[in-house]
Amino acid sequence: MTDVYVVGTDMIKFGRFPDRGVADLGAEAALMALDDCGLSINDMQALYCGNLGEAGAMVGQRVLRQIGQTGIPVVNTANACATGATAFREGWMAIKAGIYDVVLCVGVEQMGRGLLGGGGGAAGIPTEGLLGSGTMPSVFAQVGLEHTRKFGTTFEQFAKVSVKNHHHSTLNAKAMYQKETPLDEVMNAEMISYPNTKLMCSVNVDGSAAAVLCSEKKAKELGLMKRAVKVRASALTSDPYSSRNLAMPDFNAVTRLAAKNAYDMAGLGPDDVDLIELHDCFATAEIVHYENLGLCKDGEAGKLIDSGDTALGGRIPVNVSGGLLSKGHPLGATGIANIYEVTTHLRGEAGGRQVEGARIGLTHVVGMGSACAVHILEKV
Amino acid sequence: MTTAVAPRPAVSYLKYAKDGAPYLAGSQCGKCGETFVGDREVCAKCGTRNKMEPKRLSDTGKLYNFTIVHRNFPGVPVPFVSAIVDLDGGGTVKGNLIEIEPDPKKIAFDMPVKVVYRDAGRKDKEGNSYLAYFFVPAK
Numbered sequence: 001m002t003d004v005y006v007v008g009t010d011m012i013k014f015g016r017f018p019d020r021g022v023a024d025l026g027a028e029a030a031l032m033a034l035d036d037c038g039l040s041i042n043d044m045q046a047l048y049c050g051n052l053g054e055a056g057a058m059v060g061q062r063v064l065r066q067i068g069q070t071g072i073p074v075v076n077t078a079n080a081c082a083t084g085a086t087a088f089r090e091g092w093m094a095i096k097a098g099i100y101d102v103v104l105c106v107g108v109e110q111m112g113r114g115l116l117g118g119g120g121g122a123a124g125i126p127t128e129g130l131l132g133s134g135t136m137p138s139v140f141a142q143v144g145l146e147h148t149r150k151f152g153t154t155f156e157q158f159a160k161v162s163v164k165n166h167h168h169s170t171l172n173a174k175a176m177y178q179k180e181t182p183l184d185e186v187m188n189a190e191m192i193s194y195p196n197t198k199l200m201c202s203v204n205v206d207g208s209a210a211a212v213l214c215s216e217k218k219a220k221e222l223g224l225m226k227r228a229v230k231v232r233a234s235a236l237t238s239d240p241y242s243s244r245n246l247a248m249p250d251f252n253a254v255t256r257l258a259a260k261n262a263y264d265m266a267g268l269g270p271d272d273v274d275l276i277e278l279h280d281c282f283a284t285a286e287i288v289h290y291e292n293l294g295l296c297k298d299g300e301a302g303k304l305i306d307s308g309d310t311a312l313g314g315r316i317p318v319n320v321s322g323g324l325l326s327k328g329h330p331l332g333a334t335g336i337a338n339i340y341e342v343t344t345h346l347r348g349e350a351g352g353r354q355v356e357g358a359r360i361g362l363t364h365v366v367g368m369g370s371a372c373a374v375h376i377l378e379k380v
Numbered sequence: 381m382t383t384a385v386a387p388r389p390a391v392s393y394l395k396y397a398k399d400g401a402p403y404l405a406g407s408q409c410g411k412c413g414e415t416f417v418g419d420r421e422v423c424a425k426c427g428t429r430n431k432m433e434p435k436r437l438s439d440t441g442k443l444y445n446f447t448i449v450h451r452n453f454p455g456v457p458v459p460f461v462s463a464i465v466d467l468d469g470g471g472t473v474k475g476n477l478i479e480i481e482p483d484p485k486k487i488a489f490d491m492p493v494k495v496v497y498r499d500a501g502r503k504d505k506e507g508n509s510y511l512a513y514f515f516v517p518a519k
Contacts, residue, residue, distance in 0.1 A: 118453060125390060125502040125510050129456035132474035133449045138462050141447035149445060149489045193462075194448040194484055241425045244472040246417065248445060248464045 002215040004095045005228040006377065007102075008037030009340045011209035013174040014328035017110070018206075022054050023062035025208040026108035029333075030067055033104070033210035037224055041068035044212070045100040050077045050087035050107040051332040063106060078332075080367025081281065082236070083107065084209065085335025089234045089373060091213045101218035107337065108208035109330035116204070117368075137193035137201055137282065139368065142248055144195055144284025153287060153302040155195040159186040160305045161283040162200045162325055168312055169322025171353035176205045176328035186283075200283035205328030209337035225380060229343045232360070232376040233265035239370040251285065254372040255292040255364065262362070262374040263294070270294035273376070274358040275345055276316065277338035279365045280323040290318070293364060293374075312353060320345070320353045335373060338363040346379040387509035390500050393418035394513055397436075402497040402511055404437040406471045415470025439495040440518060441467035448482045463515050465493055477515045492518040 010032035017025065026049065034040060041064070049060030055078035064074065079086040084107025091103040117135040118128040128134060147153045163183050169175040181199050189197040219228050237258040242250045263269055270293060278293060280286040290301040295316055304310060310318040321327050321341040324334060342361035344350045359379045366372040389395060395405040408415045409423035410431035417437065422429050445464040452458050463477035477493065480486060493515040500512035 115451070115453060124388065125500060125504050127390060127512075129449070129452050129458075129460060130476065130500055130502065130512055131391065132462035132464075132476055133447070133452065133460075134474075135449070135452065137451065138447050138449050142445045142462075142464060145447060146445050191448075191450045193450065243414070243425075244444065244464065244466075246424075247472040247474040 001096050002098065002217065004092050004231045005214050005216065005219045005380070006211050006231065006339065006343050007214045007219055007224040007228050008033045008039065008212035009210065009343050010036050011174060011333070011337045011340045012207060014176045014205045014207035014330060016206055022051060022059055022108055022110050023066055025110065025206060026051070026059060026063040026106045027066035029108065029208035029210040030063055030104060030106050033212050037212050039102070039212060039222070041070055043102055044070070044072060044104045046072050046091070046094060046103045047074045048077065048087040048091040048103065048105045049074060050083040050335065051109060052078050052080065052083050053109060053111065053332070059108065060106065079371045080369045081279065081331050082335060082365045082367040082371035082373045083332040084337070085363070085365045085373030085375065086236060086371065088211060088336055088339055088375070089236055092231055092234045095213055095215050101215045103213050104210065105213060105336060106208065106210045107333040107335055109332040110206045111204040111330060113204055133193070135193070137196050139249055140282035140284050141193040141196050143251055143288055144282070147284070147288050147301065151299040151302065156183070156187065157302040157305050158195050158283045158287060159183055159197070159200060161280065161286045162186045164305070164311050165280060165319045165323040165325045166199070168320045168353060169326030171351070172322050172327065175322040175326050176203050177326045178322070179326070196282050196284055200325070202281045202324035202329040203326070205330050207328060207330035207333040207337065209333045209340050211336055211339055227347050228380050229346045230378045230380055232268065232378045233262040233374070235261035235265065235374045237261065237372045249368050249370060251366050251370065252288055252292050254370045255289060255366055258372040258374040259293050262376050266376045268360065268376060273316065273360050273362045275320060275342065275355040276318045276362045276364065277321060277323070277341050278318060280319055280325050281329055283325065286318065286323070289364060293362065312355065317355050320355060335363070335365045338365065339375060339377070342377050346377055387499060387511040390510045390512045394511060403439070404467070404471070404473060404495060404513060406435045406437040407432045408435045408470070417471050417473055437471045438468040441465040441493055441495070443477065443487070443489060443491045443493055444472065445489070446477060446487055448484065461487065463493070465515055475513055475515050479516045494518045
């Protein structure tokens with residue numbers, strides 16, 4: 001089977017664009033990714049388009065109406081917060097299978113403000129706030145407190161994730177927010193769901209990102225190998241059974257399985273990875289994913305954030321883009337936006353936030369329900 | 381004189397026994413022994429079909445996890461404690477932990493709790509009342 005390369009990728013600056021539509025935002029990122037590798041929509045053999053909010057409304061085809069209706073097959077994907085990564089993986093699989101040589105993957109989302117999630121209401125009475133809470137901040141607060149229960153992780157350690165990622169964002173012009181938040185500001189911000197304060201929740205924003213994938217033969221033919229980044233592994237999992245999963249979504253088992261599958265496929269381990277973009281939808285989530293992705297032993301994630309090793313300049317920088325916490329989290333775009341981020345570092349083009357000498361990067365997203373995608377990328 | 385109508389269960393896994401007492405309904409796999417909340421046909425753990433038996437879940441358990449919810453949708457009173465409880469004998473259920481101060485220092489992992497059944501305090505569009513379950517600290 002051929003190796004698959006990212007030859008073009010870009011993302012728009014995330015923000016709030018109430019006057020624009022999903023197709024318009026997706027089209028913008030698609031054209032930027034095509035421009036990044038000097039190809040045109042006429043070169044693309046298929047489009048994989050990730051979007052959640054309008055999943056029933058043919059978003060990929062609507063993107064093509066804006067950038068060129070060439071008649072290529074379009075696959076629209078929806079997989080919660082793993083939506084964009086699932087579109088990317090579908091494109092990767094099609095090239096791996098030898099069906100196509102060059103495809104376009106787009107992730108796009110337009111979001112309202114406010115709380116996501118919450119339980120019940122189809123029939124009878126809504127159960128949110130009556131039988132516990134199913135909002136995203138509550139669910140991920142419990143992800144953190146389960147770690148506290150097992151290992152004594154503190155509110156302050158969770159808060160440090162936001163301090164770090166918000167600091168990183170000051171180096172990324174494409175982040176929604178680029179603002180330092182000292183520890184006391186994070187901890188004293190409005191409590192949303194203990195232990196996550198407002199500054200420990202990701203931002204609902206509009207955004208889009210895109211990537212052009214290419215087989216090795218085609219990338220060479222087109223002279224695109226110089227800035228190409230190899231996809232060493234692509235893994236997607238659903239939540240394996242665990243006993244409390246139905247009352248309390250288990251984001252750990254689904255991530256551990258995806259990480260193991262990705263490391264196995266790449267023939268690499270966590271020690272080989274130079275930078276990581278992981279799913280910090282809430283500050284608490286980043287802590288548990290340190291262990292789920294093997295960056296430290298179980299129980300040592302609190303120490304890892306304390307050590308500074310996951311900050312830019314540290315042993316294994318995590319979320320140097322600013323993460324979902326500051327870059328924003330447009331659900332369907334996130335999985336491709338973190339591919340863009342890692343690719344940019346592997347190309348040595350990340351400017352002030354460049355992870356020096358980065359050769360291997362890992363991206364991780366996990367969507368509630370659940371779906372986890374892990375990709376490992378390598379500098380050519 | 382009108383006869384009082386029992387409030388409807390707020391969720392499908394809250395049921396009334398023959399004697400009218402409410403309880404949390406579960407099921408257990410006859411092959412692997414796993415206990416689930418609610419009815420089901422196939423075991424999600426081992427995939428076995430046609431071996432699920434109805435099981436009345438316990439009204440006592442231990443607090444596995446929680447969060448204190450300070451921000452919720454309009455009309456939902458905050459703060460409240462959203463709790464994850466491991467019921468004695470199997471089954472993990474999410475619900476509100478009440479009759480406790482919503483302060484992380486006052487809430488202990490593994491504290492024993494009791495399931496109580498009370499009016500939900502919410503009615504549907506037709507004005508029907510509902511029965512809900514809550515957790516309270518066990519004395």
